[in-house]
Amino acid sequence: MHDSSTAPVVTNPATDDRVYLGRQPIVDRSGALHAFELLFRSDAINRASIVDDMEATAHVLARTFVDVGIVAALGGHPGYVNVSRDLLNDDVVSLIPPDRFVLEVLEGVTFDTALFARCALLRRAGFRFALDDVTRWSDTLESILPLVDIVKVDLLFCEPDHLDDLVRKLKVHNKTLLAEKVETRADHDRAMKLGFDLFQGYYFARPQVLVSRRANSSRHALLRVLGLLSGDAEINDLESELKTSPGLVMQLLRLVNATAFGLARPIASLREAIMVLGTRQISRWAQLLLYADGRNLPIASDPLVLLAGTRARFMELAAGLLWPGDEPRLDAAFMTGVFSLVDAVFDAPMEELLGKLRLAAPIEVAIRERSGDLGLLLDAAEAAETGDTAKIERACGRLPELTPYLISHIGLAAASWFAEKTTNEWVR
Template sequence: MAEILTAQPDQQRTARTGHESEYVYLGRQPILARNGALDAYELLFRTSSDNWAQVDDDALATAQVVAHTVGGIGVSAALGPHRGYVNVGRDLLCDDIVMLLSPERFVLEVLETVTLDAPVIERIAKLRRAGFRIALDDVGELSDELARVLPHIDIVKVDFLLVDRARLPALAQAVHARGKTLLAEKVETREDYALAHELGFDFFQGYFFARPQVLSARRRDPSRESLLRVLALIAGDASLAELETELKRSPSVVMQLLRLVNSSAYGLERRIASVREAIMATGTRQIARWAQLLLYASNGGLPWRSDPLVQLAGTRSRFMELAASRLRPGDERFVDAAFMTGILSLVHVLLGDAAPADALWKLGLVAEIGDAIMHGAGPLGALLTVAEAAEEGDGERAARTAGLTHGEFAALTPAVLADINLSAAAWFAAHGNA
C-alpha cells in the first residue's frame, strides 16, 4: 500500500502533464482606467493552467503569446473589445512578424532589457507611424535614459515594486509634462492605488485589482513540413489555386489561417468561410509571416536563439536579404527570394533528411530557389555561396567568391560584407541585450 501511495502523485502529475500538453495557454491581467472601467489586458506567457511561468527566452515566449492569441484562442475570445499589451524584446520588435498584430488592437510593450539605441528608436518610429502605441515596461526612476526616449514612446509603465515613493511625484510630473500616458503596474495595496490616483496616473494594473487569468484552448499544431511547403510556394510566386490546394492538404494549418483572418484584428465586415477567401483577405506576405511565427512558436519546433541551427538559418537568410537589397535596391522580388533561399537552404537538416534534394523535392520548391540551393545556380546561388563563405569569418574569400561568381557582385567588397554580416547577426541575435 505504501508503495502505491508513493507512486500515486507521480502518476497524477504524469496524467496532468499529458492532458495539459493537448492545450495552449495564455495569461491575461486587466488594466483599468481611472474610473475603474476595464480598458485593456496585458497578455502573458503561460505553459500550463498554473498561473505562473518561467521565461527563459523572451522572443520564444512572445512568439507563443502572439500565436496563441491570434491562432489558438482567438483575439475576440482573449480580448473582447479591448486592447492587448504584448511584451516585445529587440528581435521581435525589429521583425516583420510583429505586423501580424493589428495596431488598433495591440500595444507593443518594450521590455526593460531592450537597449533603446538609434536602430531601435528608428524601428519604434516606423511602428508608431503604422499606428502602434508603444509602452515602456518596468520603469522605476526618472533617469537620463528615460528623458531621452520619452519623445519616442506613448505609455510609461511605472513598476510600484521598484519605484522610490519619495521620487514618484517628480517622475509622474515629468512624464505628464511630455504628454505621455502613465500606467501604474504591480499595484498591490490600497495605499499604492490611492497614491497613483492622486498623482494623476491614467491606468492601473496589479494584484490589488486582479490576478492574471489563464485562458486555454485545444492545441492545433500544424506540421513543420506543411508550413515549409507553404513558405516555398509563396517564395515561388505560386498561383492562388496552388496555394489553396496546399493549404487544403493540412487542416491544422487551415484552422490557424482561418483564425488569423477571422480575428477582429482584420476588421472584416463578414466572416471568411473558405480557404480561397482567407488567402485573398490575408495576403501572401501575412501568410508567410504567420507560417514563420508558427515554426518559431511550436513547442516541438524551433526555439529562438538557443538552437544553433536556427541561429544559422536566421543570420544566413538576413545576410542574403541585406546583400540582395544592396545589389538590387528596387527589386523586391529578388530580395524576398534571397531571404527565402537562406531560410530553405538548411531545410534538409530541419526535416532530418540526409540530402537537400530529398527535402526540396518534398516541398516542390520553385526552380529558381531550388537550383540555387542544389547547384549554386544563378544570382541566388552565387549569393548563397557568398553567405556560406562569410559565415566562416573570411571576408576576403567571400568577396573573392562574389567577384568570381557574378559580375554585379563586385559591389560586395570586404568592408560591405563585414557590415552586412554584423547587421545580420545583430538583427537575429537580439544585439543589445534584448
Template sequence: MSDSSSPFASPVRAAARDTSGAGAQPQAQSDQHVAHSAHVGSQPFVYLGRQPIIDRSGALTAYELLFRGSAQNRADVTDDALATAQVITRTMGQLGVPAVLGRHHGYVNMSRELLFDDIVHLLPPGRFVLEVLEHVHLDMAVLERLAQLRREGYRIAFDDVSALTDNLRRALPYADIVKVDLRQTERAALPALVEAIAAEGKTLIAEKVETSEDFEYARGLGFDLFQGYFFARPQMLHAPRVRASRLALVRLLALVASDVGVAELERELRSHPGVVVQLLRLVNSSAYAPGRPISSLREAVLAAGTRQIARWAQLLLYASGRDLPWACDPLVQLAGTRSHFMELAARSLAPNDAVFADAAFMTGIFSLVHVLVGSTPAHTLERLGLAREISEAVDGQRGELGMLLRVAQACERGDDRLAEALVGEAGGRFAVLTPALLGELNLWASAWFSAYADG
C-alpha cells in the same frame, strides 16, 4: 509588465543570451542526419495569461497578455522572444483575439530582437500595444525602429520604469505610454517622476498596484491607468492545441514563394483543414477582416494577403507536428537559425532589396525541407514549383543564394576560415560580410528563431 520586476534602467542583457539552449547556436550537424531528441509528450492544451488594466473609475480598458507554459498560473519565462511569440500565436491563431481581448486592447511584451522582426506585423496596430521590456537598451537603432512602428500605427509603452534616467529622457519622444513600477520606485521620487512624464504628454500606468492604499496614492498623483494584484491576478485562458500538417505548410510556402494567384492558394488550402482553421482564426482575429466575420476561404486569402499567409506558415512550419518542445528540437533550431542568418546576410548585401532578402529566407527554410519529409533535395523540390533561383541554391548551391547557403552552413559548423574563404571566392558585394559581421549575424539569427516555435 513582465511577471518579474526589475527597474527600467537595469543592465542590458545580451540579445543572443543562452537560455537553457533556447537561443543557443545549433551544434554542427549534417542536413541529412539531424539527430532527434527523446520523445516528450506534448500538452493537449495551450495556455495564456491576461491581467486587466483599468482606468481611474475602475473600468476595464485593456489586458496585458502573459506567457503561460502550463495550467499553473506562473510565468516560467527563460526566453523573452520565445514567450512573446507563443503569446502572439496563441492569441491570433488558437484562442482568437475576440476571446482574449473582447473589445479591449492588448499589451504584448517586446524584446529587442522581436521589435526588429516581421512577427510584429501579425499584430493589428489598432488592437495591440507594443510593450518594450525594461532591459532593452534604447540606442538609436531601437529608437528609429520605434519611430517607424509608430508611423505604422502602433502605440509604444515602456515597461517597468522606476527612475527618470538620461536614457528614459532621451527615449520619451518615441513612446506613447509609460508604465511605472510602484514596487521598484522610491515613494519620495514618485511625484517628480510622474510630473516629468506627464509633462511630455505620455499616458501613465501604475503597475504592481497591490493594495487599496497603492491605488488611492497613485490616482492622487495623476496616473491614468492601473494594473496589479489589487484588481486581479492574471486570468488563465486555454484552448486545445492545434497542429497543422507540415507538408501542407511546406506546399503553402512554396505557392506563396512562386507568387501564384488566389485561386491556386484556395485550392491548396481546401485540402488541409487544419491550416484553414488556423488561417480563418488569424484573419477573424485581426484588423484584416472587412467589418464582419470571414467564413469563406477565398475571403480569408484576400483579407490576409500572401505576405501575412507566408508569415503565418513560416511561424508554424518547423515547430509543428514533432511533439518536441522548441529547446529539444535540433531541426527547429537549425532551420530557424539558418533561414534568418541568410535573410540578415542578404540585407547586408542589398539593404534596399526586400525581394532578395525574402528569397534568402525561403532558401534557408527549403534547404532543410527534405530532412523534414524524409526525401532528397531534388525529389522534394520537384513537387514544390519554387522560383529557379531558390531551387538552384537548394539543389546545387548555385548563384548568390547558393553562396549564402554555403556561408551559412560554414558558420553553423563553426568553420570561420571556410566562411571567410567562401566570401573571398564570391567577391563583389559579398566583401561586406566580414568575419566580425558574420559573427554578429550568427548571434542575432541564433536568438531570433525562438520566436517561431509554438510548443
C-alpha cells in the same frame, strides 16, 4: 510586465496537449476594463518561466492568433505584449496588428541611435509603445519619452519619495500614465490621487490563464503558403498570408537561418529570404515544417521529419540521374516525396488531403496510384527505406537507369544531406 503568481491547477506538461496564454486586466480610472496584458505561460501553473524574451513573445502571439484567437483573448480591447530589442529589430514585429496591440518595451532594452530610428519607423507604421517598469526620473528616460505613448510606473519598486516627482515630470510630457503592480487599496488610492490614467495589479485581478487545445491552424497556413510558393504568387501575397501566422513566420525564418550556410548575416525577413534563397528553398523547408509543427521534438530527431526529408531528397537525387538538368521535374520529385506522407501529419485520409492540396497532376497521380515516372520513383524510395532486396530489384526493373548499387548510394547521400542540414537545428 513580468510576474510570478500562482494558481492551484497543475498539469503534466509531458502529456498535456493544451496550450496556455496568460492575461491580466488593465483598467481605467472608473475601474472599467481598458486592455489586457498578454503573458507567456508554458502550463496551467499561473507562473512565467521565461528563458528567452523574444521566444516568449513569439509564443504569446502564436497562442493569441492561432490557438486561443484574438477575439477570445482580447474581445474588443487592446493587447499589451512585451517586446525585446531583438524583436523590435526583427521584421516579425510587422506581423503584429498595430490597431490591436501596444508594444511594451522591456526594462532591459538599451536605446541607442539605431533603436531610436527603428522605433520611429514603427510609430509611423501605426504602432504604439509602452515603457515598462519605470521607477525614477532620469536623463535617459527623458530622451526616450518622445517615442512612447504610455509609461508604466512600477509602484512596488518606486521609492515613495521619488513617486510624486516622477509623476509630476511625466505629466509635463503629456503621456498616458499606467500604475503597475497596484497590490493594495492604499496603492490604488495614492495612484488615483496622483492622477494616473490606467491601473494594473493584483488589487484588481491576478493574471488569468486561458487554456486551449493545440490548434493545427499553422499547418493549414503552411498548406496555403506552399500553394502560393508553388505558383507565381507575388511576394506581397506571401507576406499577407503569413501575417495570419506569426509563429509560423518565426519558425520558418529561424529554420532558414539555421540551414542557410555561407550567408554574411542572418536573414531577418521573409521578403529577404525569398530574394536571397529563392522560393524553391523556402518551399522545401516550409514542407518539412509541415511535419515538425506541434510535435515538440527537435527536427533532427523527429522520425517523421527524418523520413519525409530523406525520402524527398532521395527522389530529388534519383530524378537528377534520370532527368539531368530538368529542374521542374527535380522539384516535383522532392514534393512527391514530402507529400506522400502528409496523411500521417493530419491523421486524415489521403484522398481528402489531396483534394485540399491541389498538387500538380503528376505528383497527385504518383501519390494516389503509384503511376507515372514519379510514382515509379516513389516506389523506389520506399523500397530503399525498407532495404528489401526483392523490392529494390523490382524498382530497378521499372527504372532501368537505376541499379541496386545506385539506390543504396542515393539513400546514403539523402541521409547525409538531412543530417548536415539539421546539424544546427533549433526547432523544439
